[in-house]
Amino acid sequence: MNWTDERVEKLKKLWAEGLSASQIxxxxxxxxxxxxxGKVHRLCLPGRAKAGGTAATARTKRPATSAPRAPNYASRMTATRTVTRTAGATVMKEEVEIDTIEDREAVPAGNVVVPMSRRLVLTELTDRTCKWPIGDPMKDEFHFCGNDSPDSSPYCTFHAKLAYQPSGERRRAR
Structure with a gap:
């Protein structure tokens, strides 16, 4: 495909209007x-949000509520920020859209049963007790779970499920 003068002019016009490379x-x-x-780069065309177009046409055309990019982002909000930048000796102001992330607190499932710990200290642990630490080791209320553990595990069945997760579940949790 050859870039004719007519096609280059149309490219420049569409680029100045703020269209994406796919749309062009x-x-x-x-x-x-x-x-x-590649052609935009070789022509050294400036960024799409220039003084030639209005801020409304320079913005990316997408709905205000975009789909989350990752499952752990509960919701997103779009905000507009005015940014100043230089283009040669000229200082330009442009409005850019940024995505902000609204933090949500995780709510644990209501049907999870956490076993009561026996609150053992280090000297009370045996080969058959759960060694899951609970609390801050620098505080006086620090203790270990102490519930009965199977022969092959240092943890009770509840804490073993937390400690030993299959790799597929760890990847999904991220």
Missing amino acids: AAQLGGVSRNAVI
Whole structure:
């Protein structure tokens, strides 16, 4: 595909209007998104949010409530921030959209049963007691679970499930 003067001018116009490289490639036809990005780079075209376009056309066109990128981000809000930057000797102001993350507190499931610990200190532990530490070791109320543990485990069945998770579950939890 050859870049004719007409296609280059159309590329410059669409780029100044704030269209993405994919949108420009679709309008030009016969050219890929990467080819558009390469041509923009070779032409040394400025960023899309320039003084030539308004702030509304320079912004990315997407809904205000975008889908979360990861499952641990409960919700996102879009905020607009004014940023100043230099282009040569000219200082320019532009509005950019940023995603903010609203923190949510994790609510544990209501049907989990946590066993009562026997509150043993280090000297009271045996081979058959759970050695799961509870609390801050620097505090007086620090203790170990102390419940009965199976022969092959240092932990009771409840704490063994916490300590030994299959790798697939660890990846999903992230």
